[in-house]
Amino acid sequence: MAKVKLGQGIAGLFVIGILIVFVVGLKVQGDTVGVGDKAYDFVLEGYDNTSYQLSDFQGQTVILNFFSTWCQPCESQVPDMLALSKEYADDVLVFTIVKTESKRAVERFIDRTGYEDKLYLFDFDLSVSERYGITGQPETVIIDKEGVIADHIIGSVTKEYIVEHITALQ
Incomplete structure (x- = not known):
């Protein structure tokens, strides 16, 4: 019984x-917003203590790379994201959105890896991650020049993969 x-x-x-x-x-x-939808506009605080609003960058291709400092696949793709950001600086803006972690955690990550980038943005309460349907990390959202979500990639990506996608948008 x-x-x-x-x-x-x-x-x-x-x-x-x-x-x-x-x-x-x-x-x-x-x-949530998805591929084909107008991108959700947000304001997030950056590592450099500046507030960044997505709509301020309309007219540029924007990459949102959702990230956690403890995530090994996230860490392994940072060099490609930094290279993409530098090589395509005139055409593409790459934001690394740090999910729920503190600035101190990012400082420790930078100290450990040397991967410094002023465009780390902090999604402390996951509100932006939730609106974009982010369930893990890394995940990458590509927003075209018109502010429409062109792609949502789950898992690690390379610079070459992103370049292929953004070239199709030009």
Whole structure:
């Protein structure tokens, strides 16, 4: 009898868990922007203590690279993102959006790796990540010159991969 009640309890918790995931998924899905949508405009604080508003960069291709300092795939793609930012500075703006971490965490990351970039932006409360449907890291969103989301890439990317995508937008 106790085994049956335990099994029913576990099954009940499982069903409740599935319902929670479904309800949260519906909430996030309703507020998110995706490929083909106008990019969600935001203001985030940068590593350099400047506020950056996405709409200020309309007319440029913008790369939003969602990132965490502890994420190994994120770290491995930083050199490519920095190279892309330098090589295509006239045409493309690359923002590295740091999810929920402090400036001190980014300082430690820079000290450890040497990957300094003034365009680290802080999404302390995940509000921007949620609007773009970011569920992990790294994830990259490409926004065209008209402010429309052209691509959303889940996982690591290389400079060459991004260049291929942005060249198609020119």
